[in-house]
Amino acid sequence: MDIHEMNQQIIKEFRANDGVVGGTFEGFTLLLLHHVGAKSGAERVSPLVYRIEGDAWVVFGSKGGAPTNPDWYYNLLANPATTVELGTDTVAVTARVAEGAERTRIWEAATTATPQFAEYEARSDREIPVIVLERC
Numbered sequence: 777m778d779i780h781e782m783n784q785q786i787i788k789e790f791r792a793n794d795g796v797v798g799g800t801f802e803g804f805t806l807l808l809l810h811h812v813g814a815k816s817g818a819e820r821v822s823p824l825v826y827r828i829e830g831d832a833w834v835v836f837g838s839k840g841g842a843p844t845n846p847d848w849y850y851n852l853l854a855n856p857a858t859t860v861e862l863g864t865d866t867v868a869v870t871a872r873v874a875e876g877a878e879r880t881r882i883w884e885a886a887t888t889a890t891p892q893f894a895e896y897e898a899r900s901d902r903e904i905p906v907i908v909l910e911r912c
Contacts, residue, residue, distance in 0.1 A: 795863035808861035814854035841899030874906040
């Protein structure tokens with residue numbers, strides 16, 4: 777099964793169970809990030825693990841430790857106004873990249889709470905992007 781098929785199954789399960797997903801994502805908080813292709817203009821949806829940061833949600837461009845950032849990251853850079861599905865709610869958000877001390881603080885909390893993120897970072901030579909999704 778490729779990543780697209782896996783994501784489609786996760787999205788279907790998320791929507792059928794009010795945002796709850798089992799399997800390898802059981803116990804994780806997931807949201808569905810809507811984004812528009814930077815080049816194609818096509819609407820896309822990506823299931824992502826998130827953390828709450830104050831009044832915002834934070835997602836991470838880990839891509840499992842791959843050498844490149846995920847496509848959704850570039851889509852958000854080009855089109856930061858978007859929506860997320862959280863449980864049964866759809867919320868309008870604006871995406872921005874956390875930098876400096878803010879990124880460090882959020883990343884350290886994320887790797888402490890979810891050691892897999894630290895493993896992904898160790899597999900890659902890139903800094904994993906930390907994206908803050910702020911309610912509009």
